Amino acid sequence: MNAVEARGLSKRFGPKLALKDVSFDVRKGEIMGLLGPNGAGKTTTVRILTGILRPDSGSATVMGHDVLEEPLEIRRCIGYLPETPCLYERLTVEENLAFYGRLYDVPEEELRRRIRDLLALVGLKDRAGEKVGALSKGLKQRVAIVRALVHDPPVLILDQPTSDLDPASAKDIRGLIKELNRSGKTVLICTHNLTEAEELCDRIAIINEGCVLAVGKPGELVKDLEGSHHSFEISSFGSISKYLKVIEGLGGVLEVKQVGEDRAVVVLEDRKAISAVVRELILKGCDVLEVRMLRPGLEEVYMRLVRGP
Numbered sequence: 001m002n003a004v005e006a007r008g009l010s011k012r013f014g015p016k017l018a019l020k021d022v023s024f025d026v027r028k029g030e031i032m033g034l035l036g037p038n039g040a041g042k043t044t045t046v047r048i049l050t051g052i053l054r055p056d057s058g059s060a061t062v063m064g065h066d067v068l069e070e071p072l073e074i075r076r077c078i079g080y081l082p083e084t085p086c087l088y089e090r091l092t093v094e095e096n097l098a099f100y101g102r103l104y105d106v107p108e109e110e111l112r113r114r115i116r117d118l119l120a121l122v123g124l125k126d127r128a129g130e131k132v133g134a135l136s137k138g139l140k141q142r143v144a145i146v147r148a149l150v151h152d153p154p155v156l157i158l159d160q161p162t163s164d165l166d167p168a169s170a171k172d173i174r175g176l177i178k179e180l181n182r183s184g185k186t187v188l189i190c191t192h193n194l195t196e197a198e199e200l201c202d203r204i205a206i207i208n209e210g211c212v213l214a215v216g217k218p219g220e221l222v223k224d225l226e227g228s229h230h231s232f233e234i235s236s237f238g239s240i241s242k243y244l245k246v247i248e249g250l251g252g253v254l255e256v257k258q259v260g261e262d263r264a265v266v267v268l269e270d271r272k273a274i275s276a277v278v279r280e281l282i283l284k285g286c287d288v289l290e291v292r293m294l295r296p297g298l299e300e301v302y303m304r305l306v307r308g309p
Ligand SMILES: Nc1ncnc2c1ncn2[C@@H]1O[C@H](COP(=O)(O)OP(=O)(O)OP(=O)(O)O)[C@@H](O)[C@H]1O
Pocket: 013, 014, 016, 017, 018, 036, 037, 038, 039, 040, 041, 042, 043, 044, 045, 083, 192
């Protein structure tokens, strides 16, 4: 059994078809990323999984429980960090957490212990008595994550947990997510940050305009693209400008871009054409220093899928 199974989810808002037949799994113990641009349907998908929103068609389970038929079990299984975290600014950190813990019927003694342990885990042990409104965004986000954890759910669903944070705070939060994953939590994270997806996720589903375009390990998705990708960076001693025309005129060269005084990127129809390019450059007097094949990154996979080739 997978931690999450989404099957053929569709959702319309008036004339807007926000989700079209969305299916994917989240395996137990993994960090899965839903990666897509603004308006792709990430939040709509996770709101359906948490039971906040009803799909028009399709079904989904979390830890084997049907999101439509078993709302109480679903609440117990999922820790949800919404896009805009809902904390009470005028309550203290501890009061906020205790409030949510009671909503989830966590026994008082257990709740106290959990709040203490979780605050220690996120480095906020000494801030329990402070008003949430007085904390920085990064610290608020840590409290919001703890809030999603007070009932000790096996699955964490985080909607853009670092989108509003500075790079250092975002890195802290990513570290925390990894730690929670190591401690046994399955994580589904929505993001449009490619570096975050690559750094954090075991697998990702790329979603755009309500459709899942690809699912796989970041490395696998990149590998699929490698076969059809033939870009090389050529660097020379001294300026390369005057040789660009030479390269452009050769057969099999699709594109030439100067990327620095002494460097150019060439895109070829077939990677074998690189030998002819280098031979011609040397014949024309260019002192070639280095030729490097550019491997595609997740960014390129993403751009191709989202924007087309
Ligand atoms: N309650 C709603 N009423 C009307 N349209 C909605 C509603 N919620 C979402 N939409 C539309 O559905 C589409 C998907 O929105 P969604 O919020 O799921 O995208 P997202 O991937 O989370 O985007 P973002 O990265 O900006 O958070 C968008 O076109 C959005 O405008």
